[in-house]
Amino acid sequence: MVSMETNKAGVHRLTPLEGHLGYWLRRVSNAVSGAFARALQEKQTSVAEWVLLRELHERGQTAPGELADSLGLTRGAVSKIVDKLDTKGWIQTEAKEGDSRFRLLSITRAGRRSLPVLAEIADQNDARYFDCLSAREKSVLRELLIKLADHNYIHDVPTE
Secondary structure (H helix, E strand, O other), X not given: OOOEEEOOOOOEEEOXXXXXXHHHHHHHHHHHHHHHHHHHHOOOOOHHHHHHHHHHHHHOOEOHHHHHHHHOOOHHHHHHHHHHXXXXXXXXXXXXXXXXXXXXXXXXXXXXXXXXXXXXXXXXXXXHHHOOOOHHHHHHHHHHHHHHXXXXXXXXXXXX
């Protein structure tokens, strides 16, 4: 779709906002991610903390640099998130044997207890916005979004 056309009189006719896929994608994305962030905030948790905790759960004991690489974040950003999770008692940091500068992160018992609660918030948020779609429609939407992300080299994990 052309975003601007010129008619015979030389007057520019703009495509309506609603004619752009990006408009609809942004509108839905803002609603979904905003509701999720607000729901997590009620548990004194940020989306970034949830994402890092979830990734650490998947990986097991991991170095902060590996988390930064896998999430597409700077090491400084990961360090700030790690500090917040450490303050909550949800993760622990250990020096690697033989190299006190190299740290390994792992989830604590309290962190493991918080995961199902936070995962339920994520599941409920998805259900709120996407249960109007059939299983097939959800699958097609997921496939299309993955295709768009791959085509446009979008690999960073959203944390905001």
